[in-house]
Amino acid sequence: MGVQIALAPGDGIGPEIMDACIRIFAAAGVTEHLDFIPVDMGERVFAAGDARGITDEAVETIERTGLVYKGPMGTPIGGGGKSINVTLRKTFGAFANLRHFQSLPGVDTVFSRAGVPVDMYIVRENIEDTYGGIEHRLTNDVIECKRLISAPGCDQVHHFAFQTAASLGITKVHCAHKANIMKMTDGLFLERFRAEAQHYPGIEIADIIIDALCMNLVLKPQEYRMIVLPNLQGDIVSDLAAGLVGGLGFAPSANIGDHISIFEAVHGTAPDIAGKGVANPTSLLLSGLMLLRYLGMLKQAAIIENALLAALEAGIHTGDVKGKGEPVGTDAFAGAIIDRLGTTPKGKEARPVPTAATPNHTPPVRPHVNKLMRTFETVHSTHCGCDIYIGTTITPLELAQRLERIAQGTAFKLTMISNRGTQVWPSGSPYTEVVDYYRVRFELRDPAVMLGQIGQMPTIHLLTKVAEKFEVTDFQPLKMFDGRPGFSRAQGQ
């Protein structure tokens, strides 16, 4: 019996491109070693009323095998259903998204015409950031989305990035971020990147602000070999990078976890051409090659990739590709690859063919409880105040006066009021326009005496007093962590 892999052909063009990939795999002798087990997820499951978009049997198969090979799947618009792709990654802990973007022969792009080669890997954190989908309408006019970054979440993805760079012989890794604005969250992502890099003295590191990176990727993409990013920024840069090589049809994707990994095409389901036999299987095939390499079947992956490159080099392409000559259908394209198994492209992109050909995979052992990940186990924290968020339409000054009365006789004094992050009290500009949602900050009146002496209950009692007079939309204690403040200042504070 071979290595078992859950197989989800996907929606729209998914089944026909998956058929093409499996045909190529069979012709290359891959399926001798692998058992693909069909599972049910996507549109059909959503349509049957399951808001998760995946059957219990499919979950069981995935958890048992630890591997998924999947085609594109749509998310139902409206109805509250969440993206099946995101649900899979998050539920199964597939914390790192690895994508490879390379200029392909026969694929005409602005960059290929300018003679600018692209060959880069993007490693995207896959679980955190605003992708937690934690959103609340706080007042009539204000909605919040929580952006969460955890130290162990950063450590997982950075460790994977450096391990992958080392195995691929990549000697420089960039961390992209927006730590000049999101100083604490992206500051943590960058700090943990630098901490992980210590273990890889042979790999050079650099960091770059996300906006500058996006400009540079358009101006000089050849300067980047691997970039690691937080979730949303990684999502954006991944598609930008796909554009550099001709579009999503050429960009494979793997979602790697400690137990379960998912190899998938990330383009859409293209319902307009579904069933017509004209779709491009390249992205799904390249994703499958990531699966083979993940399993250690380096030889077969290189043979198939060389055949794909040789077919593209010969000008054979589907209709979505800008290339010379008439396009062919999905089956003919797969046939052209099969015909070229064992040959290599003439260009410099020919892959060396390693000898390793046997899959090595240990299916996961189902954990009894969720694994707790920790980074900072011994940090000491002390309460020093709280931020209370209030829904109101009164002026900052009136709000301040009423809150100061409420705080009388407590351990806390009102130190700041901000609106949308900009301080409006005790100082500020009358030109700052406000909405119906304020943040008010209370800090210890006498930190020299009180710091470390109070727990969290005095802040809860202050909240209770404030809530008796105002609509509270949110509450957060302020804490010092090993003597450093665990909170940002307001703009203008």
Added chain:
Amino acid sequence: MGVQIALAPGDGIGPEIMDACIRIFAAAGVTEHLDFIPVDMGERVFAAGDARGITDEAVETIERTGLVYKGPMGTPIGGGGKSINVTLRKTFGAFANLRHFQSLPGVDTVFSRAGVPVDMYIVRENIEDTYGGIEHRLTNDVIECKRLISAPGCDQVHHFAFQTAASLGITKVHCAHKANIMKMTDGLFLERFRAEAQHYPGIEIADIIIDALCMNLVLKPQEYRMIVLPNLQGDIVSDLAAGLVGGLGFAPSANIGDHISIFEAVHGTAPDIAGKGVANPTSLLLSGLMLLRYLGMLKQAAIIENALLAALEAGIHTGDVKGKGEPVGTDAFAGAIIDRLGTTPKGKEARPVPTAATPNHTPPVRPHVNKLMRTFETVHSTHCGCDIYIGTTITPLELAQRLERIAQGTAFKLTMISNRGTQVWPSGSPYTEVVDYYRVRFELRDPAVMLGQIGQMPTIHLLTKVAEKFEVTDFQPLKMFDGRPGFSRAQGQ
């Protein structure tokens, strides 16, 4: 006396490129109508110990004139100082960032070589999103940044975008967003875009997911004429678009508010070449032309722009530009523009010269209080539960059992526990890895009876009971707004 404008030359190369721009303005007769008043902000002010980076006198001048023309400024690294650029925009309510990206003659890029013309405007929301800089370390391992989107904030920027499109004769406006993931916050941004569009029947609208947009901008930038985006996404796309036309040195920027507007170069201060007289004034000059057009001096703006385009077309360029022939210095470049005032470039980019030449500007009247902006004034909200966020390292099951005991005898029952946005109780996968920070959701036991009958105090009392047993890191009431839930479900819920 002319229209008064606060003038901040900036740091690094700022003073020399500002000198060049003012020389060009003087030669074009602009300074007859305008009085530039120097103000002090940036590095020198930071160095003097003011964490705001701006003097009181500068604030007074800006508030009195309502206009700022500024060169690049750095943000001190470390020390907690916030970006002076961001502080200005937020404090003075300059809610919309307008940028124009156009292919320029004589500036060699990958896209110019491929014959792909670029001519697009980007309108970026300038105040909200994660740029509020509201960050808290919640536990040892988890940091949060609040992403806030308000309905009136959206309305302001969309109104400005459509007004600008109409005045520029642009017939299609795109809204870019990530509403497939951030369904409530970016959903609001998109919903308000569509609402504003109703007032402009002559303008076609479309929306596009931010990652797809970034791919399309690389593949077919010529398809976009104006794009409106939330703050962070707009920041990223602006720099990407700058790359399409050769870099930040060619991209002007205006920050528009109802009272105060800021026209600025957005490139860096380039300390490595500061004082050498080789810097490129193009971005700052084009930003100055945005200022002239804002004031109604359309004639002078067109004359100067034509002279700039003619100089570039003639191959005259500074050292940062990829072009033919030897580069010239800042002064010689300015001189070449001055020499060409009154001429037009030969290419199709020549600007028609309108007749309007007199500035029209009413300085702002200082408001007595901050203006309250509202969109949804009559929505009715009712409490239906709360999310409490807890710092702990116990398992989801143990946490659930202890919380269910706490909720006994209250109006609420525990309905869900999630970790980093993924549900881990009552159902979930043991493969979901967790960190030291849980969200626990309590909802009314009997909503049919209780909904609309309780205020917020029962949730505060429940919080108090939970806080007696657990470390609380965050608290948010759950509310229905006009009968619709004001909160998202967890991934997998």
